[in-house]
Amino acid sequence: MASTARPPVVPADELKSFSEHLQSSTTILTLLGAGLSASSGLPTFRGAGGLWRTHTAQDLATPWAWARDPGLVWQFYNYRRHMALSVQPNRAHIALANLTHHKPGFLTLSQNVDGLSQRAGHPLDKLKLLHGSLFDVKCSDFWCKYKEQNNFTDPIVPALAIPTDETDITSNEARRTRELDISDTGVDLPEISLRDLPHCPECKHGVLRPGVVWFGEALPADVISTVDNFIQSSPKIDLIMVIGTSASVYPAASYVDTARAKGARVAVVNMDRNDEPASGMMEGDWFFAGDAAQIVPEILKSVIGETPEYSEL
Structure with a gap:
């Protein structure tokens, strides 16, 4: 009988190279968009x-x-x-919250307003809400x-x-x-x-x-200032993860470019392979196509271990 085994969520060679880089990274940025919430069924x-x-x-x-x-x-x-x-936070929200406990130099910038990252336990000092x-x-x-x-x-x-x-x-x-x-x-x-x-x-x-943030209002000055200070005070940025967003408009696009200028490699997690950052993909970057709720826990596993399902307890 023919095997019906599913292919791995992430190709083994890409998972290995990303995991090695993640393990050695000390300064990490993550940019979140609506695609992450879609994985929760919102x-x-x-x-x-x-x-x-x-x-x-x-x-x-x-x-x-x-x-x-x-x-x-x-x-x-x-x-x-x-x-x-x-709806409930998905395993990607939980994995990112857990990563904050393993990587002190990790900051998440979210374009989402749905509160799912907060409910997953993402520390507020490590989560900056752009909108x-x-x-x-x-x-x-x-x-x-x-x-x-x-x-x-x-x-x-x-x-x-x-x-x-x-x-x-x-x-x-x-x-x-x-x-x-x-x-x-x-x-x-x-x-x-x-x-x-x-x-x-x-x-x-x-x-x-x-x-x-309503149309016609400025993005929160304290949030922008905190993010800018984090970037400027970091001699080097090792990695920026772009999850569930094309990062093609301001200020998202500028953060990808700024991180690159400080040495960061880019990892994109998105359902649509056409949703690349405005500056495109470069040699050494990763594009993981698929459901963030499956991919993010897998690519962070080498640092955080297994990611449980959400529980309110």
């Missing part, structure tokens, strides 16, 4: 035509949308929080500096609760039972007043907003 927040209900992301993810209708904006982000909490997080909140009052990290309460306030029956088509249960698209407008969203939105516990009057 669905897109957009429905047919790129819409959420009848809105584009640009309609809702802006300071002007917030000023116009914070209740609608919070319903959009509460839905995204709810969907992110409906913020759905689960960070901050006061929208100009004079108040209140911020809270890793608020995983779902819903964040009772008024934003998503029903689990068919009265609201954006609920997970309703989508499973009726197979409706999240952009369906058959059921109106409720209007939520300011008094029912989450309020700042510090100043008492400001409304809390999602701690994500």
Whole structure:
């Protein structure tokens, strides 16, 4: 009977050369993108035509949308929080979190806002969120500096609760039972007043907003400064891993190029072989094509050992 053994997740020769380099590396950068979350089964927040209900992301993810209708904006982000909490960190998230305990000079830059790296136990001092997080909140009052990290309460306030029956088509249960698209407008969203939105516990009057970077806002200065200081203070960067992203736009592309200039070899993990960094692949780089949840634990195994499945305990 013919053998049905599956081919290895990573070719043996590539795994060997990468593992040897990883073991000898002391300064490592990792850049994460949406492809890593796709391995957890996180669905897109957009429905047919790129819409959420009848809105584009640009309609809702802006300071002007917030000023116009914070209740609608919070319903959009509460839905995204709810969907992110409906899935679990995958083994790639866990493997990267474990690598921080074996390589002190390891820093992860994430373009994801879904909180999966945090839930996997990735230390916050080793995880820099370029676009913020759905689960960070901050006061929208100009004079108040209140911020809270890793608020995983779902819903964040009772008024934003998503029903689990068919009265609201954006609920997970309703989508499973009726197979409706999240952009369906058959059921109106409720209007939520300011008094029912989450309020700042510090100043008492400001409304809390999602701690994500909206269109028209600058990337967080403290995050960019920390990353720049890490790079500038490192005499040499040994490795940069690019996982689930093409790293073709700023600032991702600049980090790949800067790491290369400091001697780094590049390892890309992506489903699509066409998703290369803007500067392309060079001799000595690695491209591991496939599911990050399978590949990342395999290529880090020589340093961190076996990677378990996620457990909340």
